[in-house]
Amino acid sequence: MELNENDIDPRRQAMYLYWQGYRISRIADFLGEKPATVHSWKRRDGWDSYSPLQQIEHTTAARYNQLVGKSHKDPGDFKELDLLGRQMERHARIGRFGETGRESDLNPNVERRTEERKKPTRNHFSDEQIADLEAAFHAIIRPYQKKWFDNRYQDIRAILKTRQCGATWYFAREALLGAVKDGRNKIFLSASKSQALVFRREIIKFARQVGVKLSGNPIVLSNGAELHFLGTNASTTQSYNGDLYVDEFFWIGGFKEIQNTASGMATLDDxxxxxxxxxxxYSHDAYGLWSGADYNRDLPAAERMEIPTTHDRLKDGLLCADGIWRQMLTIYDAVAGGMKASPEKLRRKNTGVNFDNKYMCQFLDDSESVFPFSLLRSRMVDAMEKWRDFKPWANRPLGDRPVWIGYDPSSTGDSCGCAVVAPPRFAGEPFRVLERYQWHEPNFQAQADKIRELTQRYNVTHIGIDETGGIGRAVAQIVKTFYPMVESMHYNAAMKTDLIVKARSVIEGRRIEFDYGHTDIAQAFMAIRKIVTPSGKYVSYETSRSEEISHGDVAWAVMMALIHEPMSGYEENSQGLMEIY
Structure with missing residues (x-):
C-alpha cells in the first residue's frame, strides 16, 4: 500500500500548520475543511496549551517517524534522521534543565569541565599498581634482603650490618609495600631528620616506578596509612604509632631515652x-640491647638467657631467647648475596681495625682514643631541626654569616679532608661543623678549585691549611691567589698538641656541634691516639690510617678551623685592631 502526504490525519496536520503560524481560514482551505471544524479541533485539542518546547518535540518526532517509515531512504533522509535525533537529544536536555535548573543538564561540557578540575585521589595505589609494586620489589631484592623480608613480622629485628649493603633502599621499599597492603602506619626514626628524609626519597622513587607520585610529609596514603620521618627529638615521637624503623641506632645519642619513648609507638601486637x-x-648505650645485657640485667642468674653475638651464629639471622631476631651481615655475606663490591680492595684501603669496624661488624674499642665516643656523642645534634638558619641546598647556605675553613691535605696519596665551621657570634653559642668533605683528587689544582667554590658559597673569614706535605704547600699557594689571608701551618709535635688541646677544650666545654648523620666526623676523631715520638722525649698524636675515615683528615681539618680562635676561647671584646702606615 502506497501512502502520501494526503493520507496524514487532517486534524493532526492542522495542528502542526497552526503551530507554524498559519491562520485557521488558510488551514481550512488547504485541508478542504470548514473553518468552524478547524476552530473546533483547536479548542478541543488545546493547541494553544502546548509550550514552545512541546510543539517542537511533537513536530520533530512526527517528521522523524515519517522518515523512519520510508521503505527506500536516500542519503538526504539519513542525514535528516541524524539531525533530528540530535535535536531530540537537545530537547531532552532543555526539558531536564527546566525541571532542575542545573546548567550541566543544559550543557554537558560544564560537567566535563568540573570533572577535569577534580584532583585525583592523593597518594592512591590501584590494585593493579599494588601488584606491580610487589612484583618490582621481589624482582630486585638480594638474597640477604629476602631474609629480612621473610622475618618482617618478628616483634623486633636488630641488624648489625656492613656499610653500603642497601639497607635504607630495602627498608624504604618494604615499608611502602607493607603500608599499601596492610594500611598500618610506618615510622622512620633516624639520628637526624636529614637521615630520615633519605627514606622518604627512596619511598617516593619506588612509587614512581608504578606511576604514583607521592607527596606530603608525612606521606598519607589514600588507605589511611601514614609514613612519618623523624629525628631523635623524643618529644616529637610520643604521639605516633605504627611499625617502627630505627636507623643507625648505634650512633644515636641518648639511646635509652629514645628506646623507651619510641618503643611505645609499636605497643600493639601487630x-x-x-x-x-x-x-x-662497646660503650654505646645500644650495646646492651644487642648483647642481651639489658634483657638479662634484672633476671636471677639461673634465669638469664644466652644471647649469641658472634658472626657464625648470626650470619643467617636468628630468633634469640629474648624475642629479638638478630643478624650480623658482613661485607663478605653481602657480596655472597649479590652486592657488587670487592672486599679485598676495601681491605687494602683500610687498616685492620677500621676494616673490621666498617665492613665486618666489629665494635670499636675507644678506650685509648684521645676523643672517646662518649665525649663526642653529646655534641651530635639534629642539624635540620636545630640549625634553622642553615640551608645546605641554597646558593648561600648561611647567608652572610662568617665561616672558617680548615683543610688537611694528603701527603701520601691518601684522601684529603676539608671542613666548613661556623664560629660562635657570642658567648655560649657553639661552633657548628656545617659541611665536611673527603676528597680523593690527587691534583692540587683541583683541590684548590674546590676551596674556591666554598669561598663563593660562604662568607669565609679564615682558611687554615696544613702545608707540611708538598700537596699542602701547592694548594696553599694557589689559594693565596684568590684568598690572600690564608693561614698556612706546619705540623710538628708542638703544633699537633696545640690542635688537640684546643679541640679537647672546645668539645669538653660543649662548644661544638655536628650533625648526627656525619658519623665520619666522630670516627675520624676517635681514630686519633696519643703516641711517643721515636726519640722518646715527646708526646705526639697520630691517626689510625684509613681512607674510609679520611685518615683522620676530617678531624684535623675541623681542628685547623677551631685553632683560629684564641686558646682562651671566645672573648666578648676580642676585636682585632689594624693600623695602616
Whole structure:
C-alpha cells in the first residue's frame, strides 16, 4: 500500500500548520475543511496549551517517524534522521534543565569541565599498581634482603650490618609495600631528620616506578596509612604509632631515652620494630640491647638467657631467647648475596681495625682514643631541626654569616679532608661543623678549585691549611691567589698538641656541634691516639690510617678551623685592631 502526504490525519496536520503560524481560514482551505471544524479541533485539542518546547518535540518526532517509515531512504533522509535525533537529544536536555535548573543538564561540557578540575585521589595505589609494586620489589631484592623480608613480622629485628649493603633502599621499599597492603602506619626514626628524609626519597622513587607520585610529609596514603620521618627529638615521637624503623641506632645519642619513648609507638601486637646500624663502640648505650645485657640485667642468674653475638651464629639471622631476631651481615655475606663490591680492595684501603669496624661488624674499642665516643656523642645534634638558619641546598647556605675553613691535605696519596665551621657570634653559642668533605683528587689544582667554590658559597673569614706535605704547600699557594689571608701551618709535635688541646677544650666545654648523620666526623676523631715520638722525649698524636675515615683528615681539618680562635676561647671584646702606615 502506497501512502502520501494526503493520507496524514487532517486534524493532526492542522495542528502542526497552526503551530507554524498559519491562520485557521488558510488551514481550512488547504485541508478542504470548514473553518468552524478547524476552530473546533483547536479548542478541543488545546493547541494553544502546548509550550514552545512541546510543539517542537511533537513536530520533530512526527517528521522523524515519517522518515523512519520510508521503505527506500536516500542519503538526504539519513542525514535528516541524524539531525533530528540530535535535536531530540537537545530537547531532552532543555526539558531536564527546566525541571532542575542545573546548567550541566543544559550543557554537558560544564560537567566535563568540573570533572577535569577534580584532583585525583592523593597518594592512591590501584590494585593493579599494588601488584606491580610487589612484583618490582621481589624482582630486585638480594638474597640477604629476602631474609629480612621473610622475618618482617618478628616483634623486633636488630641488624648489625656492613656499610653500603642497601639497607635504607630495602627498608624504604618494604615499608611502602607493607603500608599499601596492610594500611598500618610506618615510622622512620633516624639520628637526624636529614637521615630520615633519605627514606622518604627512596619511598617516593619506588612509587614512581608504578606511576604514583607521592607527596606530603608525612606521606598519607589514600588507605589511611601514614609514613612519618623523624629525628631523635623524643618529644616529637610520643604521639605516633605504627611499625617502627630505627636507623643507625648505634650512633644515636641518648639511646635509652629514645628506646623507651619510641618503643611505645609499636605497643600493639601487630606492630613491629626494626633496628639497623653499623657498629660504633662497646660503650654505646645500644650495646646492651644487642648483647642481651639489658634483657638479662634484672633476671636471677639461673634465669638469664644466652644471647649469641658472634658472626657464625648470626650470619643467617636468628630468633634469640629474648624475642629479638638478630643478624650480623658482613661485607663478605653481602657480596655472597649479590652486592657488587670487592672486599679485598676495601681491605687494602683500610687498616685492620677500621676494616673490621666498617665492613665486618666489629665494635670499636675507644678506650685509648684521645676523643672517646662518649665525649663526642653529646655534641651530635639534629642539624635540620636545630640549625634553622642553615640551608645546605641554597646558593648561600648561611647567608652572610662568617665561616672558617680548615683543610688537611694528603701527603701520601691518601684522601684529603676539608671542613666548613661556623664560629660562635657570642658567648655560649657553639661552633657548628656545617659541611665536611673527603676528597680523593690527587691534583692540587683541583683541590684548590674546590676551596674556591666554598669561598663563593660562604662568607669565609679564615682558611687554615696544613702545608707540611708538598700537596699542602701547592694548594696553599694557589689559594693565596684568590684568598690572600690564608693561614698556612706546619705540623710538628708542638703544633699537633696545640690542635688537640684546643679541640679537647672546645668539645669538653660543649662548644661544638655536628650533625648526627656525619658519623665520619666522630670516627675520624676517635681514630686519633696519643703516641711517643721515636726519640722518646715527646708526646705526639697520630691517626689510625684509613681512607674510609679520611685518615683522620676530617678531624684535623675541623681542628685547623677551631685553632683560629684564641686558646682562651671566645672573648666578648676580642676585636682585632689594624693600623695602616
Amino acid at each position: 606492630m613491629h620494630i626494626t633496628y639497623m646500624s653499623t657498629p660504633s663502640t
